[in-house]
Amino acid sequence: MEPRATANGRPSFTSKSLFRFRCHDALPCFTQCCRDVNIFLTPYDVLRLRRALNMSSSEVLNRYTMNYLAGAGQIPVVQLAMDPETLYCKLVTEEGCSVYGDRPWACRMYPLDLASRDGEYTLITGKERCLGLLENSSMTVDDWLAEQGVESYVLMEQAFHSVMPEEFQPGKTMAPGLGKILFLAYDLDRFADLLEDSKVRSFYEIDEDLLNRTREDQEFLLRLAFQYIRNQLEELFENMS
Numbered sequence: 001m002e003p004r005a006t007a008n009g010r011p012s013f014t015s016k017s018l019f020r021f022r023c024h025d026a027l028p029c030f031t032q033c034c035r036d037v038n039i040f041l042t043p044y045d046v047l048r049l050r051r052a053l054n055m056s057s058s059e060v061l062n063r064y065t066m067n068y069l070a071g072a073g074q075i076p077v078v079q080l081a082m083d084p085e086t087l088y089c090k091l092v093t094e095e096g097c098s099v100y101g102d103r104p105w106a107c108r109m110y111p112l113d114l115a116s117r118d119g120e121y122t123l124i125t126g127k128e129r130c131l132g133l134l135e136n137s138s139m140t141v142d143d144w145l146a147e148q149g150v151e152s153y154v155l156m157e158q159a160f161h162s163v164m165p166e167e168f169q170p171g172k173t174m175a176p177g178l179g180k181i182l183f184l185a186y187d188l189d190r191f192a193d194l195l196e197d198s199k200v201r202s203f204y205e206i207d208e209d210l211l212n213r214t215r216e217d218q219e220f221l222l223r224l225a226f227q228y229i230r231n232q233l234e235e236l237f238e239n240m241s
């Protein structure tokens with residue numbers, strides 16, 4: 001059965017839909033999807049890159065991303081930087097992605113994309129560009145997502161979205177400082193530095209055990225950063241009203 005089409009004419013899949021796809025290095029398009037693309041990163045993507053590259057979050061952000069505060073809301077935008085001359089992602093090699101095990105969510109999803117928040121998926125590209133879509137191998141969307149390991153990325157992104165207070169309205173001019181507070185989730189080492197201050201620890205009731213855990217467990221550190229950001233944003237919004 002042919003899949004339905006989304007509003008932009010691309011096929012529409014549910015999690016149970018079968019789609020044809022297999023990517024491998026013998027295809028002429030190999031690594032072309034890592035060139036001249038807009039890949040927006042989440043805080044968890046940066047955490048995984050930081051781990052893969054064994055660098056501080058600030059180094060990852062400076063060397064491999066473009067980042068800025070966007071629009072009236074001053075929301076942080078963090079994008080993978082492309083090499084200015086070749087336009088390839090700075091993390092790609094002739095053998096493929098150099099951080100494959102820790103590649104960002106968007107790279108894991110490719111060639112799929114979310115079509116809506118209701119479990120609808122689509123293709124982000126066509127068979128003319130992504131020749132893997134012509135291969136004789138098919139799987140359900142669910143199986144593909146499980147194989148790509150997207151679940152931990154989705155759960156962490158849901159946790160990040162919940163840091164926004166109810167008063168937040170996308171596109172509306174926000175209090176100065178909002179973007180910088182949110183950016184701490186991306187620059188996790190700066191948040192870790194904050195925790196070295198005993199006054200901050202005492203205010204947030206972070207004892208020695210918790211502090212040690214933040215040093216050993218980066219996912220735990222990120223979740224704690226979300227809580228800290230949520231508290232800071234609540235204060236900011238209270239002062240605005």
Ligand code: SF4
Pocket residue numbers: 022023024027029030031032033034110111129130131132133
């Ligand atoms: S374009 Fe598609 S098939 Fe080609 S390398 Fe990228 S994901 Fe694989």
Ligand code: SF4
Pocket residue numbers: 033034035039080089090091092093096097098099100103104107
């Ligand atoms: S992070 Fe890896 S998969 Fe993603 S665009 Fe860069 S090289 Fe390609």
